[in-house]
Amino acid sequence: MTALLEIRDLRAEIGGRKILNGLDLTVNKGEIHAIMGPNGAGKSTLSYVLAGKPGYEITGGQVLFNGEDLFEMSPDERAAKGVFLAFQYPLEIPGVATLTFLRAALNAQRKKRGEEELSSPDLLKRVRELAKKLGIDPEMLRRPLNVGFSGGEKKRNETLQMALLEPRLCVLDETDSGLDIDALKVVANGVNQLRSAERGMIVITHYQRLLDYIVPDVVHVLAAGRIVETGGKDLALQLEATGYAQYQNEAA
Amino acid sequence: MAAVQETVEQVRRIDVEQYKYGFVTDIESEKAPKGLSEDIVRFISAKKNEPAWMLDWRLDAYRRWLTMREPEWARVSYPKIDYQDLYYYSAPKKKPELASLDEVDPEILKTYEKLGIPLREQELLAGVVRPEGERRIAVDAVFDSVSVATTFQKELQEAGVIFMPISEALREYPDLVRKYLGSVVPTSDNYFATLNSAVFSDGSFVYVPPGVRCPMELSTYFRINERNTGQFERTLIIADKGSYVSYLEGCTAPQRDENQLHAAVVELVAMDDAEIKYSTVQNWYPGNADGVGGIYNFVTKRGDCRGDNSKISWTQVETGSAITWKYPSCILRGDNSSGEFYSIAISNGHQQVDSGTKMIHLGKNTSSRIISKGIAAGVSQNTYRGQVTAHRKAAGARNFTACDSLLIGDMCGAHTVPYIEARNPTAVFEHEATTSKISEDVLFYCIQRGLSQEEAVGLVVNGFVKDVLQQLPMEFAVEAQKLISISLEGSVG
Ligand SMILES: Nc1ncnc2c1ncn2[C@@H]1O[C@H](COP(=O)(O)OP(=O)(O)OP(=O)(O)O)[C@@H](O)[C@H]1O
Ligand SMILES: [Mg+2]
Numbered sequence: 037m038t039a040l041l042e043i044r045d046l047r048a049e050i051g052g053r054k055i056l057n058g059l060d061l062t063v064n065k066g067e068i069h070a071i072m073g074p075n076g077a078g079k080s081t082l083s084y085v086l087a088g089k090p091g092y093e094i095t096g097g098q099v100l101f102n103g104e105d106l107f108e109m110s111p112d113e114r115a116a117k118g119v120f121l122a123f124q125y126p127l128e129i130p131g132v133a134t135l136t137f138l139r140a141a142l143n144a145q146r147k148k149r150g151e152e153e154l155s156s157p158d159l160l161k162r163v164r165e166l167a168k169k170l171g172i173d174p175e176m177l178r179r180p181l182n183v184g185f186s187g188g189e190k191k192r193n194e195t196l197q198m199a200l201l202e203p204r205l206c207v208l209d210e211t212d213s214g215l216d217i218d219a220l221k222v223v224a225n226g227v228n229q230l231r232s233a234e235r236g237m238i239v240i241t242h243y244q245r246l247l248d249y250i251v252p253d254v255v256h257v258l259a260a261g262r263i264v265e266t267g268g269k270d271l272a273l274q275l276e277a278t279g280y281a282q283y284q285n286e287a288a
Numbered sequence: 289m290a291a292v293q294e295t296v297e298q299v300r301r302i303d304v305e306q307y308k309y310g311f312v313t314d315i316e317s318e319k320a321p322k323g324l325s326e327d328i329v330r331f332i333s334a335k336k337n338e339p340a341w342m343l344d345w346r347l348d349a350y351r352r353w354l355t356m357r358e359p360e361w362a363r364v365s366y367p368k369i370d371y372q373d374l375y376y377y378s379a380p381k382k383k384p385e386l387a388s389l390d391e392v393d394p395e396i397l398k399t400y401e402k403l404g405i406p407l408r409e410q411e412l413l414a415g416v417v418r419p420e421g422e423r424r425i426a427v428d429a430v431f432d433s434v435s436v437a438t439t440f441q442k443e444l445q446e447a448g449v450i451f452m453p454i455s456e457a458l459r460e461y462p463d464l465v466r467k468y469l470g471s472v473v474p475t476s477d478n479y480f481a482t483l484n485s486a487v488f489s490d491g492s493f494v495y496v497p498p499g500v501r502c503p504m505e506l507s508t509y510f511r512i513n514e515r516n517t518g519q520f521e522r523t524l525i526i527a528d529k530g531s532y533v534s535y536l537e538g539c540t541a542p543q544r545d546e547n548q549l550h551a552a553v554v555e556l557v558a559m560d561d562a563e564i565k566y567s568t569v570q571n572w573y574p575g576n577a578d579g580v581g582g583i584y585n586f587v588t589k590r591g592d593c594r595g596d597n598s599k600i601s602w603t604q605v606e607t608g609s610a611i612t613w614k615y616p617s618c619i620l621r622g623d624n625s626s627g628e629f630y631s632i633a634i635s636n637g638h639q640q641v642d643s644g645t646k647m648i649h650l651g652k653n654t655s656s657r658i659i660s661k662g663i664a665a666g667v668s669q670n671t672y673r674g675q676v677t678a679h680r681k682a683a684g685a686r687n688f689t690a691c692d693s694l695l696i697g698d699m700c701g702a703h704t705v706p707y708i709e710a711r712n713p714t715a716v717f718e719h720e721a722t723t724s725k726i727s728e729d730v731l732f733y734c735i736q737r738g739l740s741q742e743e744a745v746g747l748v749v750n751g752f753v754k755d756v757l758q759q760l761p762m763e764f765a766v767e768a769q770k771l772i773s774i775s776l777e778g779s780v781g
Contacts (some may be wrong), residue, residue, distance in 0.1 A: 087732075087736050088735075088736075089732050089736075090728065090732065111732070111735045111736060112735045112736075112738055112739060112740050112741075115735070115736055115737055115738040116738050120736075121736055123733065123736075126733070127727070127729055127730045127733040128730075129730060129733075129734075129747070129748060129751050130751055130752065131750070131751030131752055131753070131754035131755070132747055132748070132750070132751035132754075136747075137734075137737075137747070140734075140737075140739060140743065140747055141734075141737035141738050141739060142738075144737070144738040144739045144740065144743055145737075145738035148738065180751065197737065201737070201738070
């Protein structure tokens with residue numbers, strides 16, 4: 037069976053700095069992979085490279101998404117094919133209502149896939165349902181996207197977008213940071229509802245706590261641009277005690 | 289010396305007479321010969337069957353124009369215009385009649401489609417004429433432009449609103465026109481306005497009687513009766529005491545014109561407690577990719593809040609033209625009067641925009657509000673030029689100005705040139721200005737959600753201009769939004 041995502045010996049640079057140094061990772065459909073690792077290790081870089089953010093130079097390796105060369109696809113094509121990145125720092129778009137943004141995103145994807153656009157009433161109904169599940173005040177949908185949202189509200193909104201767009205591969209970059217305990221449960225619950233045999237997830241986090249709610253199949257340690265250790269859920273607990281010191285040498 | 293002079297005069301006079309008769313006999317001709325002279329002015333006036341005072345008015349303007357110089361202060365550059373190499377009159381041309389939309393330039397159709405203009409209206413805009421029988425069917429299916437227009441005319445008449453071509457108003461309501469024409473923009477105002485006064489071909493005249501709220505957006509009417517505006521358009525709108533009118537000129541559909549120079553004049557007069565809302569969507573041909581062939585749009589628009597508690601509001605969406613030189617202004621003469629200016633000016637490719645407003649506070653407790661959104665892309669230059677002044681007697685004058693510029697790419701320029709002058713110590717003027725580059729990170733965020741680069745730019749820009757878009761009549765806001773996205777196509781990547 038083809039893996040959902042297969043990363044082989046990925047090397048990437050930005051501004052002449054080598055950030056990813058031969059990274060290997062395979063995510064199969066239905067799996068949740070957690071990635072942990074020290075600040076500056078390259079976790080967000082990995083997520084950006086997968087999503088196709090301009091400015092990164094791919095200097096080696098290969099990424100297959102459902103068996104297709106990911107780097108052959110434009111960033112919006114990747115999105116339409118189901119690559120979703122929940123940003124560590126979601127961006128603000130003044131003057132564009134959240135609902136307008138959601139409609140534009142969903143319909144852009146549907147159009148690219150050759151599907152009918154969703155009518156406004158249908159969309160509104162669907163968004164309202166999802167917002168309710170995620171404890172998002174419907175009033176929020178009228179506010180300009182992320183403008184003046186609290187840190188936690190932005191993260192919830194990322195989850196809302198993910199739930200609406202129903203991607204194949206979800207990359208969550210520190211979606212738990214900035215969430216209070218109750219919000220963490222709500223968001224984790226939302227993510228868990230998206231768990232399916234057809235979908236894979238990469239959950240980047242600094243806190244073992246999140247993994248109590250979103251239970252991963254595999255936990256990786258990313259240090260200095262490579263996966264330096266892979267284990268089960270216990271690895272996260274162990275890291276909590278030991279920190280990343282043991283990997284610093286390996287990185288150097 | 290004197291004798292020689294006399295002879296010259298005489299020869300000239302004879303010559304003129306001959307010349308005059310030379311083509312007055314040819315009054316049925318469609319076009320006046322090239323160039324500008326008193327005779328051309330006479331010809332235009334005769335063509336329109338104008339009263340004698342109107343001819344004098346035009347001649348007066350023409351003579352003054354000869355003494356004026358073309359302004360050079362705007363941040364625009366263009367090759368020198370040879371005013372003797374232009375035509376100043378040609379009869380409204382009939383559009384070529386086409387049998388169906390299949391005969392229309394597919395590029396134009398594509399734009400109509402993107403704008404979401406209904407099919408029947410597309411046909412009207414493109415000049416498609418259907419055979420009689422078929423037209424009926426279309427009538428039932430969509431609407432009949434003729435009957436709708438007649439219904440509108442009837443409704444306006446019942447309300448007492450006068451709305452007609454200014455050439456017609458000059459014949460039917462000469463006193464009314466005479467009273468107000470040039471009372472806001474005098475014939476001596478500026479180079480282009482003076483030229484317009486001498487040679488204007490036609491335009492609209494609106495008079496709303498006291499206490500009447502004009503029963504419809506005058507835009508609705510226009511959409512159906514697309515006018516042949518010509519290059520020197522003259523508009524005069526009078527809202528009498530306690531009346532209200534909303535007027536929309538222009539069209540989102542791209543407009544081409546064989547005349548490169550456009551110099552329109554718009555005058556608005558609001559009496560006590562009256563309100564005029566004037567909206568413009570301008571999408572003239574901006575020229576090709578190398579900046580060749582676009583329209584020069586030199587417009588003088590001014591509103592006079594003549595009465596107490598009157599209000600004039602300008603809203604403009606400027607996306608077309610090679611050069612835009614335009615400063616819709618308000619003279620806040622009446623006490624407690626207020627003026628507003630909401631503007632979206634987009635420049636892409638080689639376009640040059642120098643636009644803004646003037647708010648002249650004369651009366652007591654007058655207020656004005658300026659919201660300007662400039663968007664520059666390509667290698668274009670986009671300048672906001674605004675003037676806010678409070679005169680000595682304008683106690684309690686207030687102004688708020690917010691001027692935001694958005695740059696797309698590294699090759700374009702945005703400039704803000706505010707002139708602020710308060711001669712009354714109680715005046716309170718606030719001015720805010722920002723310039724920002726469209727954020728690559730924000731664009732990437734949108735693209736990650738599935739939007740194309742162009743869709744992302746369109747979305748972000750529409751957010752940027754939202755405050756102004758909201759001022760447009762509903763039906764046009766939606767179209768204007770699409771127009772904005774379209775005019776920025778190819779601006780990135
Ligand atoms: N434009 C850039 N130019 C040079 N270096 C950069 C640039 N962008 C990021 N980096 C560097 O790349 C490295 C990896 O950054 P990245 O954001 O991927 O780390 P991270 O693992 O996500 O860290 P954190 O846990 O703090 O979020 C960092 O050292 C960062 O400073
Ligand atoms: Mg990070």
